[in-house]
Amino acid sequence: xxxxxxYPAPTGNIIPEGRPVPHARMAPPTYSIDCVxxxxxxxxxxxxxxxxxxxxxxxxxxxxxxxxxPLLTLAGAGSGKTTVLICRAAYLLRVRxxxxxxxxxxxxxxxxxxxxxxxxxxxxxLENYALSAMQVRTFHAFCLRLLRINGFEQxxxxxxxxxxxxxxxxxxxxGLQDTYQPEVLIALLSSYKMAMITxxxxxxxxxxEKEVKRIFEQYEQWKIENRKMDFDDILLETYAxxxxxxxxxxxxxxxxxxxxxxxxxxxxxxxxxxxxxLAAHHRNLMVVGDDDQTIYSFNGARNEFILKFHETYPDAxxxxxxxxxxxxSSIVGLGNAIIRHNVQRKRKTLLATKISDVKPQxxxxxxxxxxxxxxxxxxxxxxxxxSCAYGDIAILYRTANNSRALIEQLILHNxxxxxxxxxxxxxxQWMVKPIIDHLRIAQExxxxxxxxxxxxxxxxxxEQGMRIIQEGEALQAKKWPLIHLLGLPxxxxxxxxxxxxxIKLIKSLAEMTPLAAVQAVRSDFYxxxxxxxKRSKLTHHREMLKETLDELEASAKRFATLEQFLYFIQxxxxxxxxxQASQRQRDPDKISLMTIHKSKxxxxxxxxxxxxxxxxxxxxxxxxARQLGDIxxxxxxxxxxxxxxxxxxxxxxxxAALEEERRLAYVAVTRxxxxxxxxxxxxxxxxxxxxxxxIVSAFTDADSGVxxxxxxxxxxVSPRLREAAGDKAVRRAxxxxxxxxxxxxxxxxxxxxxxxxxxxxPAKSCPLCGAGMVKGQREVPR
Numbered sequence: 001x002x003x004x005x006x007y008p009a010p011t012g013n014i015i016p017e018g019r020p021v022p023h024a025r026m027a028p029p030t031y032s033i034d035c036v037x038x039x040x041x042x043x044x045x046x047x048x049x050x051x052x053x054x055x056x057x058x059x060x061x062x063x064x065x066x067x068x069x070p071l072l073t074l075a076g077a078g079s080g081k082t083t084v085l086i087c088r089a090a091y092l093l094r095v096r097x098x099x100x101x102x103x104x105x106x107x108x109x110x111x112x113x114x115x116x117x118x119x120x121x122x123x124x125x126l127e128n129y130a131l132s133a134m135q136v137r138t139f140h141a142f143c144l145r146l147l148r149i150n151g152f153e154q155x156x157x158x159x160x161x162x163x164x165x166x167x168x169x170x171x172x173x174x175g176l177q178d179t180y181q182p183e184v185l186i187a188l189l190s191s192y193k194m195a196m197i198t199x200x201x202x203x204x205x206x207x208x209e210k211e212v213k214r215i216f217e218q219y220e221q222w223k224i225e226n227r228k229m230d231f232d233d234i235l236l237e238t239y240a241x242x243x244x245x246x247x248x249x250x251x252x253x254x255x256x257x258x259x260x261x262x263x264x265x266x267x268x269x270x271x272x273x274x275x276x277x278l279a280a281h282h283r284n285l286m287v288v289g290d291d292d293q294t295i296y297s298f299n300g301a302r303n304e305f306i307l308k309f310h311e312t313y314p315d316a317x318x319x320x321x322x323x324x325x326x327x328x329s330s331i332v333g334l335g336n337a338i339i340r341h342n343v344q345r346k347r348k349t350l351l352a353t354k355i356s357d358v359k360p361q362x363x364x365x366x367x368x369x370x371x372x373x374x375x376x377x378x379x380x381x382x383x384x385x386x387s388c389a390y391g392d393i394a395i396l397y398r399t400a401n402n403s404r405a406l407i408e409q410l411i412l413h414n415x416x417x418x419x420x421x422x423x424x425x426x427x428x429q430w431m432v433k434p435i436i437d438h439l440r441i442a443q444e445x446x447x448x449x450x451x452x453x454x455x456x457x458x459x460x461x462x463e464q465g466m467r468i469i470q471e472g473e474a475l476q477a478k479k480w481p482l483i484h485l486l487g488l489p490x491x492x493x494x495x496x497x498x499x500x501x502x503i504k505l506i507k508s509l510a511e512m513t514p515l516a517a518v519q520a521v522r523s524d525f526y527x528x529x530x531x532x533x534k535r536s537k538l539t540h541h542r543e544m545l546k547e548t549l550d551e552l553e554a555s556a557k558r559f560a561t562l563e564q565f566l567y568f569i570q571x572x573x574x575x576x577x578x579x580q581a582s583q584r585q586r587d588p589d590k591i592s593l594m595t596i597h598k599s600k601x602x603x604x605x606x607x608x609x610x611x612x613x614x615x616x617x618x619x620x621x622x623x624x625a626r627q628l629g630d631i632x633x634x635x636x637x638x639x640x641x642x643x644x645x646x647x648x649x650x651x652x653x654x655x656a657a658l659e660e661e662r663r664l665a666y667v668a669v670t671r672x673x674x675x676x677x678x679x680x681x682x683x684x685x686x687x688x689x690x691x692x693x694x695i696v697s698a699f700t701d702a703d704s705g706v707x708x709x710x711x712x713x714x715x716x717v718s719p720r721l722r723e724a725a726g727d728k729a730v731r732r733a734x735x736x737x738x739x740x741x742x743x744x745x746x747x748x749x750x751x752x753x754x755x756x757x758x759x760x761x762p763a764k765s766c767p768l769c770g771a772g773m774v775k776g777q778r779e780v781p782r
Contacts, residue, residue: 019699021359024332027323027351031055042095048124049087056087063319064088066286067096070279070316072309073288076350077335077670078326078603081288085260086116088286089134090123092258100134102255104278106142107262112601113138116262135256139271140231143238150248152237154229160186163230170218176211177463178456181430189216193232194268194300196239235270242277253281263601264289268300276312285313291346292339295597295664303660307344322348324670326603328356331672337698339666342659343741343776360669360676362695368554368611371679372405375608376413378677379591382606388675390416391589392605396596396668398619399544401426401551402611403593408555410591411575420594425576426555427569431530431548435521436569442509442517443562445480457529458502460485480507514556514565522549544621550685557686596668607672612680613689618661623654651772655743665694740764741776 032046035058042065049056056064060080063073064087075081089105092098107113117136120126135142144156157163164182171177192202199220204210223229229237242249259279261267264287267275279285287309294303310316324332329352336349365371375395382388397403403419404426410417427436437453444450448469455465465485472484485499505524509517530545559565592604611617669676680691764773 021330022333022337022698023329024324024336024350024352026329026355027057027353030058032057032061035061042091045091045095045125052124054083054087056083057323059319059321059323060084060087063286063321064091066317066319067092068284070283070309070313071286071319072306072313072316073286073319073321074306074346074348075288075290075321076324076348077290077293077667078324078332079321079350080323080325081262081321082112082116082119084321085262085288086119086123088260089120090126093129094125098258100130100132102257103134103260104142104256104258105134105136105260105262106139106275107136108138108266109601110138110141112262113141139274140234143234143274146238146252147234147241150241150245152229152241154223154227154233156234157223157228157230166222167215167219170215170222174214174218176215177461180212180215185212185215188212189219190232191298191300193236194270196236196269196273235274239270239274239277242274249277250281252278257282258284258286260286260288262288265291265294265303265306266296266299266301267305268302272302272305283313292342292348292663293600293667295600295660295667297660303344307346320348322350323353324350325353326673327670328352328354328358328674330356330359331669331676334360334676334698335666335670338662338669338694341694341697342662343774344656344659347777356674358675360672360678363677363679364691365679365681367683368402368405368681368685369558371610371681372409375406375610375679376409376415379415380413388606389589390591393608394592394594394599394602394604394606394671395608395610396594396599396671397610398596398617398664399547400595401548402616404551404555406610407576407593408572410593411572415591416589417591417593420592420598425573426551427573429548431545432552435518435526435549435552436566438506438521439509439514439517439562439566441482442506443566445506448481451482454482454502457526458485458499460488464488482506510562512562514559514562515553517562518549518553518556547620547685554685596664599671600667603671603673605673606675606677607668608677608679609668610679611684612665612678612692612695613684614692615689616684617665617692617694618658622657622661651743652774655741655774662694665692739776740773743772743774 031050032055033050036043036046038047046056046061060083063071063084066088073081073084075084085105089103092103093100105116107116113136117131120131120134120136137145157166160183163186167180167182167185168177171179171182189199192199199213199216202209202213202216204213223233242252256278259275261275266289275285287306289306291303291306294301294306297303310318327335332350332352339345340349363374365374379390379393383390395403395406397406400421403421407417407419407426426432434453434457437447437450440447440450441454448466451469452462452466455462458465465488468488469481469484472478472487473481478484480503482499482503486496502525505520509520512520527546527549556565559568592602596609615623669678678695680695681689683689
């Protein structure tokens with residue numbers, strides 16, 4: 001391990017010179033003790049909460065007191081949404097005398113459901129209530145329970161590995177072994193089903209589409225024959241069942257007088273349809289979520305369900321929870337400054353409750369490897385000084401590929417960590433492993449395990465190819481056993497030439513540097529193989545493949561010989577296995593590693609955000625969203641079916657994708673409670689990199705809910721005293737207007753929509769750059 005010493009911070013600054021650090025304004029300390037006088041009929045409830053340390057602010061009280069009709073609660077990051085959900089449930093029970101069995105609270109994760117049940121049990125005054133009758137469940141748990149009660153006995157396919165094996169067997173029977181990645185097919189099928197698109201309606205215009213559709217049909221038939229259901233089926237079967245059995249639906253509608261939905265921004269089409277059916281009778285539907293944290297569109301989450309909630313429920317009330325209790329004013333201010341640039345959102349600016357002299361830190365290392373080196377040293381220094389423990393730290397990144405250099409350094413330094421991004425090593429990824437297998441054969445020509453990994457790149461089935469090699473070796477061992485593949489029956493001359501050329505290539509790799517060897521494999525055949533391979537066509541974007549292989553080159557560049565590189569890969573793999581075993585032990589003092597997507601809903605004292613650069617944040621796939629891959633077809637079909645994406649051109653799709661990428665940056669920043677470090681390498685995979693526009697733009701344009709100097713804590717003065725003193729709120733002298741906004745990245749052109757004729761125009765070109773403009777909003781002086 002490197003000796004602990006002060007490691008100088010990387011040089012460079014990503015903040016425009018002279019720009020102040022944004023700080024959120026401080027929230028006034030107004031709580032229920034001020035807002036709820038003792039003369040109110042429900043004052044006893046709030047006094048009880050106060051005695052247990054639960055102090056609700058005015059907006060939270062408004063949400064808790066809402067009883068009749070639909071309610072949209074916009075809950076900003078760290079604004080106490082879970083507390084509001086729990087307190088409202090307790091309010092309905094104690095004040096409104098609602099029976100526990102009449103209440104349904106739906107959330108997305110088992111952990112969240114368990115936390116809510118536990119907190120309800122400890123709420124003051126609920127000791128004598130039969131809380132077990134209250135339904136606090138995930139969507140899947142609620143739907144599965146309903147199906148079981150009504151006679152559905154199918155076994156649930158809960159093991160993803162088993163599900164992948166089923167797909168592999170189906171492809172093997174169809175002669176498509178190694179043609180597609182099972183996990184990619186599963187994700188694609190899920191995206192269709194959650195958009196309520198049946199297998200029969202899946203496109204089948206191209207040969208690949210027909211092939212994939214047949215695989216899906218075989219999978220659905222296998223489930224029927226074996227009496228199985230997967231997680232998507234639980235939701236779809238529930239929806240179909242409620243449509244067919246009106247008597248059951250009506251009974252549920254009468255039973256559940258009050259329905260609350262947590263994390264509403266994550267709701268997909270079928271989930272929202274089920275909720276609407278259940279709430280149709282009483283219409284006492286409370287949804288809680290944050291459109292600024294909609295980051296799961298690839299899983300079917302629909303931002304417009306929040307944005308257009310009032311179109312579905314015109315009489316809905318809206319409550320804005322805009323006070324952040326999690327983070328310091330500088331972190332909240334940075335989040336505000338990032339997200340304010342989005343157009344398709346509910347306008348809100350979060351206030352802060354904590355002030356700190358520690359501002360977000362911005363560093364600019366030379367490369368990803370220097371970024372990992374510096375981060376290791378910085379964490380070690382902080383822990384050694386006692387300013388934090390390893391368990392206080394989270395390291396976030398846009399994609400799992402960003403973690404390669406860091407994980408290697410953590411392993412080699414024996415630092416404790418938990419990797420929440422997945423169990424597979426970078427070098428075991430399906431698009432990386434074949435190249436490594438070629439290098440292994442070059443280093444050890446009789447490595448039969450590596451030979452098996454090479455076969456698919458020669459369009460030879462693993463089982464058939466290995467059988468020919470093993471039979472050939474049994475008769476006469478060869479120096480290069482791959483030569484036995486020439487004995488495959490019915491091989492054409494060009495196929496034999498490919499096998500010979502591949503062996504020749506592998507032989508030549510032995511004398512190359514690792515970087516040159518990887519580049520040789522890519523240029524000779526592998527990049528072209530991925531371009532034409534069917535499994536590649538089903539990935540999100542071909543740029544993702546290039547990104548992964550570029551990361552492999554960045555790793556290989558550090559070593560002089562193949563032997564060193566392959567030894568290092570083996571060493572990392574062995575230490576990773578050892579660390580995974582130790583990670584199963586319950587030790588909270590471990591660094592948390594995860595993608596930004598995985599981090600939503602979590603919070604940490606210290607957060608490092610890696611690789612905040614253009615091409616990664618926003619990701620290159622978002623910058624080229626007009627060229628959406630096949631895996632996006634399902635969501636586009638669902639949007640068209642719901643009237644959302646009709647008429648959207650490439651520029652509009654890019655704008656929508658960029659807004660989701662900006663929401664990702666916002667989520668990353670707002671995970672930090674006390675300290676935040678953002679890193680933007682100057683060079684990324686050998687190319688010059690610019691800092692993320694999302695960070696840079698936070699320090700540009702006029703003030704919008706942030707202050708240019710550290711905010712000071714507001715004086716603790718009762719609202720009643722302020723009212724007596726004649727204190728008045730100062731309103732901002734601006735208004736929000738409809739506008740055409742250019743969808744081209746980097747173009748800031750916009751024009752006001754001031755006439756009905758202009759509002760009805762279906763499309764408009766930008767006068768500056770010629771790209772398509774989209775309808776949005778702008779804030780202008782009154």
